[in-house]
Amino acid sequence: MAQILAAIKTAIRDSGLTQYRIEQDTGIPASAISRLLSGERGLSVENVERLADYLGLVIDIHPAGKPGSKRTRKGR
Structure with a gap:
């Protein structure tokens, strides 16, 4: 999740959009965007999904896990 949030932060900063504009367009409070x-x-x-889409x-x-490895249930 940290990588996703970092990508969203970068995209917001690079977009030049204000937090207010993002709030108006997405419905996510500017205060939540500020805290992020x-x-x-x-x-x-x-909200991650909504912002990523926006x-x-x-x-x-x-x-x-390792590429190509099979995941199994514990105890089976």
Whole structure:
């Protein structure tokens, strides 16, 4: 999640958009965006998805572990 939040922070800063404008366009409070940018707090998954979509970012989630390894349930 840290990498996703870092990418969102970078995209916000690079966009030149104000926190107020992002709030108007996404419905995410400017105060929440401010806390994200200052590192005080993260965002909910819903708001991460909303911001990523708004900023044109793609979130790619895949299993952790070594490439090609099979994940098994513990105890099986």
